[in-house]
Amino acid sequence: MTEPEPMDWVTAQTRLLRSPKLRAKFRRDPVALGQAFDLSPANQQLLARLCPDQLDAQARTLIDKRMHEAFQLLPQTVANLAANARSLFVSHALQYWPDGHQRHTADALAFCESLPSDSRNSVDPYEVNRLRFRLTPTPVRIHWIARRTKQGSGFLGFHVLFLLSRRLRQFQLGIALPE
Amino acid sequence: MTRIGMGYRRPLHDWIIANPDSLECLEITAEHFFASDHSVLRSLRERFPLCVHGLGLSLGTPGPLDGPTLAQFKEVADSANAVHVSEHVAFTRSAETDLGHLNPLPRTDESLKTFIEHARELASVTGRRVLLENITTHLDTGGEMSEPEFLNRLCAESGCALLLDITNLFINSRNHGFSAEDWLADLDNNTVAQLHIVGYECRNGVYNDSHAQPIQEDLLKLTRQALRRFPVESIILERDQRFEETTEIEADLQKLRALVSPASQSHDRT
Numbered sequence: 001m002t003e004p005e006p007m008d009w010v011t012a013q014t015r016l017l018r019s020p021k022l023r024a025k026f027r028r029d030p031v032a033l034g035q036a037f038d039l040s041p042a043n044q045q046l047l048a049r050l051c052p053d054q055l056d057a058q059a060r061t062l063i064d065k066r067m068h069e070a071f072q073l074l075p076q077t078v079a080n081l082a083a084n085a086r087s088l089f090v091s092h093a094l095q096y097w098p099d100g101h102q103r104h105t106a107d108a109l110a111f112c113e114s115l116p117s118d119s120r121n122s123v124d125p126y127e128v129n130r131l132r133f134r135l136t137p138t139p140v141r142i143h144w145i146a147r148r149t150k151q152g153s154g155f156l157g158f159h160v161l162f163l164l165s166r167r168l169r170q171f172q173l174g175i176a177l178p179e
Numbered sequence: 180m181t182r183i184g185m186g187y188r189r190p191l192h193d194w195i196i197a198n199p200d201s202l203e204c205l206e207i208t209a210e211h212f213f214a215s216d217h218s219v220l221r222s223l224r225e226r227f228p229l230c231v232h233g234l235g236l237s238l239g240t241p242g243p244l245d246g247p248t249l250a251q252f253k254e255v256a257d258s259a260n261a262v263h264v265s266e267h268v269a270f271t272r273s274a275e276t277d278l279g280h281l282n283p284l285p286r287t288d289e290s291l292k293t294f295i296e297h298a299r300e301l302a303s304v305t306g307r308r309v310l311l312e313n314i315t316t317h318l319d320t321g322g323e324m325s326e327p328e329f330l331n332r333l334c335a336e337s338g339c340a341l342l343l344d345i346t347n348l349f350i351n352s353r354n355h356g357f358s359a360e361d362w363l364a365d366l367d368n369n370t371v372a373q374l375h376i377v378g379y380e381c382r383n384g385v386y387n388d389s390h391a392q393p394i395q396e397d398l399l400k401l402t403r404q405a406l407r408r409f410p411v412e413s414i415i416l417e418r419d420q421r422f423e424e425t426t427e428i429e430a431d432l433q434k435l436r437a438l439v440s441p442a443s444q445s446h447d448r449t
Contacts, residue, residue, distance in 0.1 A: 008241045008273075009284065009285060009289070009290070010239060010240050010241060010270050010273045010284070011273040011274060011275060013273075013282065013284075013320070014270075014272070014273035014275065014276050014278060014282075015273075015275070015276075017278060017282065018276055018278065042287070042289075043285075043289075046285045046287070046320070046321055046322065049321050050318070050320065050321070051318075051319065054317050054318045054319060055318055057317035057318070057385075058282065058316060058317045058318035061280070061317055062278055062279070062280050062282075065279070065280045066279060066280075097276050097277060097278070097279070098277065098279065099272075099277040100277070101210045101213040101214070101235065101248075101251075103277065103279050107279075166216055166218075
């Protein structure tokens with residue numbers, strides 16, 4: 001029977017960077033965590049020498065960079081969420097790690113979908129429709145819109161998105177609702 | 180001759196086309212053109228020499244490079260008729276998770292072996308010279324050798340050159356308390372082929388690469404030192420935000436042009 005391979009460094013560092021709980025364990029006992037990861041003896045020594053504060057800073061940076069990218073795609077939603085936007089994004093980001101070259105778009109959409117029910121009204125439906133359009137290659141997308149803003153104005157109709165000369169074009173068709 | 184160029188970003192497209200004399204080359208981010216139309220690249224390559232820069236090949240991850248990502252990278256490099264391709268001395272994902280951004284690896288023989296294999300694979304698949312870029316990081320992963328020693332060996336053993344990010348070097352030197360000038364002096368001659376530069380930000384004593392600021396004087400000073408040491412083929416202004424500030428961008432390009440002008444270089448040598 002062959003010995004199982006030790007865990008590679010990249011897997012160990014990635015687990016630490018994505019999990020605040022593992023970083024807390026590391027802070028308490030780095031040697032024990034290196035053993036639990038089953039790293040090679042040389043990598044266990046390297047792991048034990050990492051600075052917990054630097055690990056936290058690097059992990060924060062990863063989330064901050066994701067947030068920056070996602071928020072650029074959601075300016076109105078973020079404005080609606082106001083001071084709660086950051087903490088809500090951090091909660092989402094710790095649970096979900098997007099993959100692939102469209103990860104920022106997928107991240108932004110997943111963030112909107114992850115919002116608790118009392119924040120759902122802050123999501124701008126036009127922004128979400130644009131994200132879905134980017135993620136799903138299709139010539140035309142039509143979305144039903146029925147919304148009333150916090151200010152009281154509303155809209156009932158369709159949001160149409162399509163590509164023209166490789167650029168996203170959009171218009172809406174419907175009726176404005178009185179306050 | 181050292182060319183002055185910048186990272187191509189879609190919001191800058193119209194400005195770039197309207198100001199072709201401001202730029203002598205462009206750097207394309209490979210992932211921005213994955214699974215998309217390449218006619219823009221074919222049009223740009225008629226006007227500028229293009230190089231292709233990757234963000235997500237994750238050269239530091241053990242195991243084979245991700246096949247579909249590598250194939251798309253090659254397609255972009257081919258469409259751009261890239262002068263060279265580049266990636267980072269970093270990993271972005273493990274077998275389990277895509278962290279999405281650049282992370283450092285310990286400077287060990289084990290890491291070196293992975294980077295060398297992947298850099299060679301990238302060169303072989305794209306049929307192009309590979310440049311490798313130093314990253315900025317809050318985490319010092321340590322290792323058996325210094326960063327310049329690691330990069331010297333990586334370049335020598337992989338046949339790649341270094342894409343020296345002046346801003347990343349400066350930020351790391353401030354955040355981790357070492358001399359950027361000594362770091363540069365420890366690199367082997369002829370290692371560096373290209374420079375990246377953009378202004379940094381400093382908040383509460385921590386330096387960051389927001390890619391949004393005009394180039395500061397301390398970065399220009401380091402750039403002068405690099406230009407004296409290395410046969411730099413091009414300098415890329417790496418701006419990712421505040422694209423509307425085209426006057427600021429033009430001023431940065433002008434600063435870089437002044438650095439590589441024959442008058443400046445002869446003055447520096449005296």
